[in-house]
Each structure stands twice: as structure tokens, then as C-alpha cells.
Amino acid sequence: xEDVEQSLFLSVREGDSSVINxxxxxxxxxxxxxxxxxxxAGLQLLTYIFSNMDMKQDQRLTVLLNKKDKHLSxxxxxxxxxDSAIYFCAAGSSxxxxxxxxxxxxxxxxxx
Amino acid sequence: xxxxxxxxxxxxxxxxTSVKIECRSLDFQATTMFWYRQFPKQSLMLMATSNEGSKxxxxxxxxxxKFLINHASLTLSTLTVTSAHPEDSSFYICSASPxxxxxxxxxxxxxxxx
Numbered sequence: 484x485e486d487v488e489q490s491l492f493l494s495v496r497e498g499d500s501s502v503i504n505x506x507x508x509x510x511x512x513x514x515x516x517x518x519x520x521x522x523x524a525g526l527q528l529l530t531y532i533f534s535n536m537d538m539k540q541d542q543r544l545t546v547l548l549n550k551k552d553k554h555l556s557x558x559x560x561x562x563x564x565x566d567s568a569i570y571f572c573a574a575g576s577s578x579x580x581x582x583x584x585x586x587x588x589x590x591x592x593x594x595x
Numbered sequence: 596x597x598x599x600x601x602x603x604x605x606x607x608x609x610x611x612t613s614v615k616i617e618c619r620s621l622d623f624q625a626t627t628m629f630w631y632r633q634f635p636k637q638s639l640m641l642m643a644t645s646n647e648g649s650k651x652x653x654x655x656x657x658x659x660x661k662f663l664i665n666h667a668s669l670t671l672s673t674l675t676v677t678s679a680h681p682e683d684s685s686f687y688i689c690s691a692s693p694x695x696x697x698x699x700x701x702x703x704x705x706x707x708x709x
Contacts, residue, residue, distance in 0.1 A: 518700070526639075526688065526700040571638065575698075583629075583698060587638045 485509040487574050487586040494592045501559040503589045505572030508553065512574040515548060516583070517557045520569045529557070529570075559591075567593045597623050599691050601701035608679055609709055616674045616704045618689030624669035625691035629698060630662070633686040645672050679708045 486508040495501045507515070513534050518526040532539045532546045532555075539546045545558040555574075559566055569590050575583040598621040608614050618628060627646050631639040645651040645666035653659050661683075663675040672691075676683050684707050690698040 526703075528698075528700065583641070585638045 485512065485574055485584040487572055487584050489570075489572050489586040489589045491587065492590050492592070494594060495562050496594050497562060497564055499562055501557075501562045501566070501591055501593075503557045503559075503570050503572075503591065505555040505557075505586055506553055507555065507572075507574040507584075509574060509584075510550075510553060512553075514575040514583075515546075515555050516571075516573040516575065517544075517546065517555075518571040518573060518585075520571060520588070522568075526571065562591075562593050564593045564595055567591055597691075597693065597699040599625075599689065599699045599701040601687075601689055601704050603704060604702060605705040605707075607707045607709060610680050611678055613675055613677045614679055614706060616676075616687055616689075616706075618672045618674070618691065618701050620670045620691040620693070620699070623691070623693045623699075625672075625693055626669065627692040628666055628672040629690045629692070630664060630672070630674050631688045631690070633688060633703075639688060642674075676706065679706070681708045684708045 489505045516531040517529045519529050520526050530541050537548050543560045547556045569588040571588045572586040573583045600619045602617045630642045632642050633639050642657045643651045643653045645664050647666050647669050651664035666672040686703050686705050688703040690700045692698045
């Protein structure tokens with residue numbers, strides 16, 4: 484089955500850029516997602532990218548996809564203290580219904 | 596935007612009792628709903644997938660008789676934790692999919708079994 488991996492922790496200074504990396508194993512994954520989870524809350528979909536794209540930008544967020552290496556990254560420009568949260572990468576396949584496999588999450592700590 | 600609600604948002608119950616959690620898609624019809632479980636400091640684990648009007652498909656290792664799922668309509672799915680025990684304490688999150696491209700997540704239900 485699909486395996487999605489992320490580093491566990493990232494610490495950045497306020498105003499710097501944050502880059503959270505993710506790798507997945509199933510080359511047939513069609514949709515790749517980034518979710519944000521604040522303490523005690525559910526997941527919030529930040530953005531997603533189709534496997535036929537290599538970049539997607541949405542305001543401060545930039546997603547890069549290297550399909551050959553099965554590597555996904557999320558860049559947050561001008562990181563703010565409100566960005567402190569756990570970020571989950573997820574990979575989904577299509578067909579019938581979509582089964583999504585989540586990574587373990589990366590805890591982003593923003594230092595003022 | 597698409598909104599998914601869960602009720603209750605948190606629940607405390609005694610060991611041996613059953614607890615029902617509702618998941619509703621408020622402004623769209625969800626052909627498929629998913630139930631996840633999240634242990635502290637861990638990722639989500641898919642428990643089961645349910646399609647409206649049919650039996651849920653459970654992931655390996657998830658007890659069907661323990662976690663009863665009913666997807667009665669295109670906007671409502673329920674998860675019943677039967678004879679709950681302290682090890683069932685967790686954060687349960689549902690998601691709803693209107694189609695093939697994405698899932699919208701509910702805010703989660705925190706279950707504490709005493």
C-alpha cells in the first residue's frame with residue numbers, strides 16, 4: 484500500500500520561509516494534499532495539486548511536485564506565528580472512491 | 596465553501612456504554628464519507644469508507660462490530676462506538692467527498708472513555 488513520509492519537526496523564525504517536505508511511494512497517486520491542524524482542532528485543507536502539475540501557488544503557499552522522485556513540498560512565504568501547527572501531507576488515488584493516505588505530520592514551530 | 600459538521604464535538608462516557616457520532620455535509624451531497632481516528636501525536640488512520648445506502652468498507656484491523664457505521668443519506672453518516680473502553684479514547688474525524696477530487700473534513704469529535 485501507499486506510504487507517505489514527512490519529517491517530524493521544523494522550526495523557523497518569523498518572516499522567514501518554511502519548506503515542509505513529503506515523499507510518497509505510490510506512483511499512481513493522483514491527488515496530493517496539504518492539510519493544517521491546529522491544536523485540538525480538525526484538519527483544514529490548505530491546498531492540493533494534481534499529479535499532472537509540477538507547481539501550484541496560492542498566496543503565501545507554493546506547492547512543488549516532483550513526480551519522478553515522488554516528492555512533494557509546501558513552501559510558506561513570510562511565515563507568521565499563526566502558521567504554527569502540524570502540517571499533514573496526503574496522497575490520494577482515484578477510481579471508484581478516493582482513498583487518502585496521510586503522512587505522520589510535520590510540526591512547524593515559528594519563533595517570534 | 597463545503598462544510599462538514601460533527602456532533603458532538605466532545606463526549607465523555609463510562610466504560611461499557613455506546614457513543615454515537617454524527618457527521619453531516621451541510622451544503623453538498625456526499626456520495627462517500629470516511630471515518631478517521633487520530634491518536635495523540637500521530638497521524639490520521641482511516642477506519643472505514645461508507646457509501647450512501649451500502650455497507651461500510653472497513654480497513655484491516657478495524658472491528659466492524661465495535662465501530663458501527665451507518666450512511667443513511669447523502670448528507671449524514673454516523674459512527675457508533677459500541678461498548679466503549681478507555682482504549683477507544685481518541686479523536687475521531689469524518690470527511691465527506693462530493694466526488695472524486697477531494698475530501699472535506701469535519702472538525703473532529705474527542706471521545707474520552709472513563
